[in-house]
Each structure stands twice: as structure tokens, then as C-alpha cells.
Amino acid sequence: MAQVHAIRTAHGTDRPPTFSHAVEAFLAAHTVPGAWSRGTATKYRQTLDLLARQLAGQPDRTGAGPDVVRELTVLDTPAGAAALLAAYSIVCADRAPATRARHLSTLRSALSWWRQAGWLRTDPTATWAAPKVSADGTRALTRAQVETVLRLPAAGLRERTLWRLLYETAARADEILTLDVADLDLASKRARAVSKGGAVEWVYWQTGAALLLPRLLAGRDRGPVFLADRLPTRPVPAGDLCPVTGRARLSYRRAAELFADATRQLADPVEKVQGWTLHQLRHSALTHAAEDGTNTPMLLARSRHTSVRSLERYARPGPEAIAAHLAATDPAARRR
Numbered sequence: 001m002a003q004v005h006a007i008r009t010a011h012g013t014d015r016p017p018t019f020s021h022a023v024e025a026f027l028a029a030h031t032v033p034g035a036w037s038r039g040t041a042t043k044y045r046q047t048l049d050l051l052a053r054q055l056a057g058q059p060d061r062t063g064a065g066p067d068v069v070r071e072l073t074v075l076d077t078p079a080g081a082a083a084l085l086a087a088y089s090i091v092c093a094d095r096a097p098a099t100r101a102r103h104l105s106t107l108r109s110a111l112s113w114w115r116q117a118g119w120l121r122t123d124p125t126a127t128w129a130a131p132k133v134s135a136d137g138t139r140a141l142t143r144a145q146v147e148t149v150l151r152l153p154a155a156g157l158r159e160r161t162l163w164r165l166l167y168e169t170a171a172r173a174d175e176i177l178t179l180d181v182a183d184l185d186l187a188s189k190r191a192r193a194v195s196k197g198g199a200v201e202w203v204y205w206q207t208g209a210a211l212l213l214p215r216l217l218a219g220r221d222r223g224p225v226f227l228a229d230r231l232p233t234r235p236v237p238a239g240d241l242c243p244v245t246g247r248a249r250l251s252y253r254r255a256a257e258l259f260a261d262a263t264r265q266l267a268d269p270v271e272k273v274q275g276w277t278l279h280q281l282r283h284s285a286l287t288h289a290a291e292d293g294t295n296t297p298m299l300l301a302r303s304r305h306t307s308v309r310s311l312e313r314y315a316r317p318g319p320e321a322i323a324a325h326l327a328a329t330d331p332a333a334r335r336r
Contacts, residue, residue, distance in 0.1 A: 017071070017072055017119070018070060018071060018072065019051070019052050019055050019056075019072055019075075020052045020056065022072045022110075022114055022119060023045075023048040023049070023052055023110065025117070026048070026109075026110045026113050026114065027041065027044065027045055027048070029113065030044075040174075040196075042174070042251070042252060043102070043106070043174075043252070044106050044109075044110075046253065047091075047102070047103045047106040047107065048106065048107070048110060050091045050103075051084075051087050051088065051091055051107065054086075054087035054090050054091060055083060055084070055087050072114060072119050072120065073119065073120065075111075075120060075122075075124045076120055076121050076122050076124070080124065081122075081124035084124050084125070085124075085125075085128070088103070088104070088107065088125075088128075091103060097131040097132060098131075100131040101130060101131045104125065104128065104130065104131065107125060108123070108125055111123055111124070111125065139279075139280055139283050140280065140283045140284045140286075140287035140288075140314075140316075140318050141276065141280055141281075141283075141284040142318065142320050143288060143320075145266065145284075146167060146281070146284050146288075148266060149163060149262075149263060149266065149276070149281075150163055150164050150167065150208070152262055154262065155262055157212065157215060157216055158216060158226060158227070158250070159258055159259070159262065160212060161209065161212040161213060161215075161216045161226075162176065162177075162226055162250075162255060163259065163278075163281060164205075164208045164209045164212060165205055165209045165212075165213075166278060166281040166282060166285075167281045167282075167284065167285050168204075168205040168206045168208060168209050168285070169203040169204060169205050169209075169285075170282050170285035170286050170289070170302050170303055171193060171203045171282065172195070172196065172279070172282060173252060173255065173256070173278040173279060173281075173282070174252055175193040175194065175195055175203065176193070176203075176225075176226075177226055177249070177250060177251075177252055177255060178193075178194060178224075178249070179191055179193060179224070179225045179226070180222075180223065180224055180225065180239075181217060181220055181221055181222055181223060181224075181225055182221075182222065183225075184213065184225065186210070186213060186214065189204055189205050189206065189209075189210050190202045190203065190204045190205070191203055191205075195304050196304075201304055204302075213225075220242070220244050220245075222242070222243055222244060223241070223242030223243055223244055223245070224240060224241075224242055224248075224249035224250070226249065226250040226255070227242055227245060227247040227248070227249065227250055228247050228248045228249065228250050228251070228254065229247075230247070231246050231247055231248075232247070232248040236248045236249075252278075255278060256277065256278055259275065259276065259277070259278050260274075260275030260276065260277065261275060262275070263275040263276040282303075282314075283314055286299060286302070286303055286311070286314035286315060287314055287315065287316065287317070287318055289302065289315075290314070290315035290316070290317060291317045291318065291321040296308060296311070296315070299311055299314075299315055
């Protein structure tokens with residue numbers, strides 16, 4: 001708990017830190033190699049920063065106001081617990097159950113660490129009901145839907161490259177978004193990606209992505225593969241900044257928003273409220289590979305899952321594949 005001492009002495013007092021400083025201590029404690037992947041660290045920071053701004057009365061980065069929770073120990077009081085619940089409710093308003101569950105899991109991880117540090121005695125979320133996340137057996141897109149997405153005329157080169165790379169590699173979105181140009185082996189159609197848990201593994205793509213990547217890079221040999229649209233307006237870690245263009249790495253949140261916006265008409269043609277998710281491209285790739293008869297060892301290697309149990313929900317044939325199988329094996333059809 002060296003980070004705890006560092007935070008306290010920085011303030012020149014033994015008083016517990018504010019929520020924001022406690023967040024920084026929690027995140028700093030998990031920056032050691034192998035603790036989290038870069039994508040996980042980014043998601044944790046996004047959740048806790050959103051909560052910190054709400055607790056400080058700052059709904060966005062341009063606002064300013066007095067801390068509602070001036071010291072972390074206020075969360076041990078009924079008023080502090082109520083303020084935290086209100087902040088969480090605002091942050092999670094209109095979010096999908098899975099997103100609310102992820103935010104709650106992140107918050108509880110931080111609270112647990114703060115209790116171990118001696119900053120808190122209680123868990124203010126102990127009585128909160130966990131969001132109910134329903135299992136969705138239809139998350140894989142059909143082949144026709146994937147082909148339509150990959151050919152959307154309004155999508156820019158960056159988006160088309162990212163989406164095709166996600167589908168052809170069956171990689172997680174944060175693994176692809178954290179790729180640097182130096183990680184790419186264009187000649188062999190592969191890249192070194194930091195996977196879940198921090199392991200460095202190869203991901204492979206096919207001709208579609210191989211044709212798009214050189215166009216996207218436009219001669220760049222350094223920096224992130226996928227870049228934001230504009231120059232950053234705040235300090236960016238050196239590893240997330242392109243030394244050639246000055247632009248920062250494209251964030252997962254922005255990439256997800258762009259994909260949802262682009263697919264809203266396809267996913268929800270009536271209300272146009274809910275688009276598809278980047279993760280569905282990975283899910284679809286593995287499902288389609290299973291439908292094509294790819295064996296389990298190859299599916300495990302491609303998905304980089306550590307167990308067959310983790311792979312099961314991806315390797316389930318979709319409705320169209322089942323229908324095609326029944327049609328092909330229909331005795332009456334064979335007699336005609």
C-alpha cells in the first residue's frame with residue numbers, strides 16, 4: 001500500500017483523500033505489469049472518473065463545483081452512501097444492463113481496495129441490487145449482416161479497417177485499438193496484441209484487412225494504428241500519441257459510439273435506438289468459424305480462450321446455419 005502513503009504525504013496531512021485522489025491511488029496500485037490489460041485500465045478509469053465528476057458536482061470536464069464527498073470517509077455515512085448511489089444512477093442512466101453491471105463491478109473493486117487501505121470501514125453498495133443481465137443467444141450477426149456492415153458506404157477508411165480487422169481476427173476490440181504500427185507484421189498478416197490478462201499473443205487477419213491497413217497507415221511507421229479525428233485538447237500519455245500526426249489513439253468509447261451509430265438502422269430499423277456492438281464482430285467471427293466446421297483446438301487458438309467452457313457461447317451455430325442444415329438433411333428434399 002505504498003500508494004496510500006504517497007497520497008497522504010502529498011497533502012501534508014493524515015486526513016483521508018477525496019474520492020478523486022482515492023481513485024488515482026487505486027489505479028496507480030494496478031499499473032504494475034500483468035495486473036490489468038491497457039483496455040481494462042482504460043475502462044476502470046472511465047467509470048471512476050465519471051463517478052468522481054458527479055460526486056464533485058461536475059457533470060462534464062468543463063464544469064466546476066465544490067466536492068459533495070470532500071473526503072472518502074464520508075462514504076461510510078448515510079449521506080455519503082446516498083450521494084454515491086445518486087452519482088451511480090446518473091452515470092448509468094439509459095445504459096444497458098451489462099454496462100451498468102460493469103460500472104458497479106468496477107466501483108466495488110475500488111471500494112474493496114480502499115477498505116484494505118483503511119480508508120473505509122463499510123461497503124456503501126452492499127444493499128444495491130445487481131443489474132440483471134439476460135443471456136442473449138442471438139448476439140452473433142448473420143454473414144449477410146456482417147457483409148452489409150463491412151460495406152457501409154458512409155463508413156470512413158478508419159472505421160472500415162477497424163471493423164474488418166475485428167471480424168477477421170476475432171480479437172477483442174481493446175486488443176485491436178491498442179495496437180501500435182510497430183506491432184504489425186503486414187507481410188505475414190498478423191500483429192502482436194496484448195490480450196486479456198496481459199499476455200502478448202499473435203492475432204491474424206485475411207486479405208480484406210490486408211488491403212485496407214496500408215491505406216490507413218499512409219506510410220506511418222510509428223504511433224497508434226487507429227487515431228482520433230482531432231488533435232487532443234488535454235495531455236495524452238506518450239504511448240497513446242502519434243509522433244507523426246500529433247493525434248491521440250482512438251478510444252474504445254468513441255469507436256463503440258461510431259459503430260453503434262453506423263449500425264442503428266440495421267439493428268433497429270423501426271425505432272433506430274440501439275445499434276450493434278463491436279464485440280458482436282468477434283462473436284460473429286467465432287460463430288461463423290464453428291458453423292464452417294472449425295475444430296475446437298483451432299477455435300480456442302483463434303479466440304485465445306483458456307477453456308472450452310469460455311468458448312461455448314461463441315461456438316454455437318446460429319439460426320440460419322441450423323435452418324440450412326435441416327434443409328440440406330431433409331429426407332423429403334432429398335427424394336425430390
